[in-house]
Amino acid sequence: MSASPVPVFDGHNDTLLRHVMNEGTAKEVSFFAENDRGHIDLPKARKGGLQGGLFAMFVPSKYDDTSRGAFDPEDPENFAPIDQPGALNFTNRMFAMAQRWVRESEGQVVIAKTVAEARTAMSDGKLAMIMHIEGAEAIDRDFYALEVLYAAGLRSIGPVWSRKNIFADGVPMAFPSSPDTGTGLTDAGRELVINCNRMGVMIDLSHITEKGFWDIANLSTRPLVASHSNAHFLCPSARNLTDKQLDAIKESKGLVGINYHVAFLRDDGAHDANTAVDVLVQHAAYLVDKLGEDGVALGSDFDGCLVLDVIKDATGLPKLIEGFRQSGFGDKLIHKIAHENWLSVLERTGI
Template sequence: MTETLIPVFDGHNDTLLRHVMNEGTSKQVSFFEENKTGHIDLPRARRGGFTGGLFAMFTPSKYDDTSGVPFDPNDPANFAPIDQPGALIFTNSMFAKAQRLERESKGEIVIARSISEARTAMTAGKLVMIMHIEGAEAIDANFDALEVLYAAGLRSIGPVWSRKNIFADGVPMAFPSSPDTGTGLTDTGCELIRNCNGMGVMIDLSHITEKGFWDVAKISTKPLVASHSNAHALCPSARNLTDKQLDAIRESKGLAGINYHVAFLREDGAHNVDTSLEVLVRHTAYLVEKLGEDGVALGSDYDGCLVPSDLKDVAGLPKLMESFRSAGFGNQLIRKIASENWLSVLERTGI
């Protein structure tokens, strides 16, 4: 069975956030044991062919919330601005969690600082983490924290989550809605893009407004990447990409990662896990048509979203690969979507 698994390198998950938020509570679990909650742990990753990906460090607006209330996209408190010192402390806790997992794994987990290192580790059967910040509130206007976090292994940044900060404005979780919902990059945001280009840090455009997207497109010398966003033409969520944006991504030799969140897949935008994998395949086929076979990958949003019940968790990835195959995707295309396209675009970014 293991020999037939297609290796998957995924563009986005919130697993570190889940572990840090649950530490010291009744929800705390081990990453090294199979769990009945969440989407990713090491045993299920092995069973599903998940070889690693970009592990996000996201600071929620209520990062000290212990209420246990599920995330409500209609609650303004969940999108309130946060301060840089607090965000940096919380980001450090997620980075430290990743480093502890690497150490405690006794060689089974590797935080990769280059794609060469990632490829070597994946070939050796290790789980690869590439460190990503989702929403750059932890970065100060002088970029001192960027330098330190880069030295620790940070290789990807989304300037914003779905809230405004000193760098840019983010799109709301709105449906139906255009992504053209707010302002673009600030002057400091423009400097962030230039700094990241120079350092070899990927810029992730999944949560930025359409104006911000076009600002990045004008400044950046690297491929345009949206790590976990789908096709706006098939699901008119503000979080999805318009055809014009997809054209720009293709022209830059960039990439879009398919988000498994049902509300970003369904035509009606419903939060309904009774969603066929055919809907996810339809978005994938549309993006392949718009971006080409080298421009589409996976950006699950595991541990941060509602996935179709047939997929369930990372152990269900073989079902997704079979759905691609049943839809007529060839083995070479499936393998590109599953891992190779991510590795290639990260190499083109200079990582």
């Protein structure tokens, strides 16, 4: 009888977006039936040991286009600004989808508002969802939506995706490139950080420019966290973190979640899924060296990226764990990276 997979808490996925965009189309599938159209569904999660994670609510620039194909980083329309009322409405659709999963799962899926709730759900074999916004376009300048979404369960916000909004500027999907590509926080962005600190909402630094990163580092009183980014030293993408940024994250007792997107892992930036798991493990080892054993976790970007073929989807998580083990990572470190470091940093954030 095979051993149970190591429990995983994952720092980022776009599964809600995929389901909402496919709702009412020929691509629509059930979250409760295993299928080949996405990286995460409940059966896949159980097979791979995925027991919890930050479930992102991202609003694409063309959110009303259900016929869209694969994301094109060269298409400027994919980076066009969006209006706050439309973004909030689309975010509400994703939140409602999550609520339906909770209801239809008969207790097998939980929206956790605290780390204690997440730990309990995971230990009971349930899937613990912590709600996250990727790109804060849904939040109004007066922060009324922030209060309402917090009451519904929102516990994490990335001020930007890779486009400018009223709070900050985002990095492009550029390679090779420094993350120092644009402006930092606006006055509204500073107020967003202050409000998130006050409420106990984690601030996610993935996608923000280097200037924005330092603005938040100088203002925030909470751990610095990048939910799905890698080491710029190993892959010089604008989406990855420089050694100086990693030093600041370590000083704050923060965390980096490793992104499985091959173009953010490979030293040539190629979109080639035929990439060895050792390339991802190399980023993990580098980040452990820079951040310590408590500062590294997983941030797959499932359902939003091109994943290594060897992993493929949530069922492949044990192959990643085995890659860590084969590279000399001990059981204690593996368990920290797989789930404990995320839960600990969320506790330090006040969740």
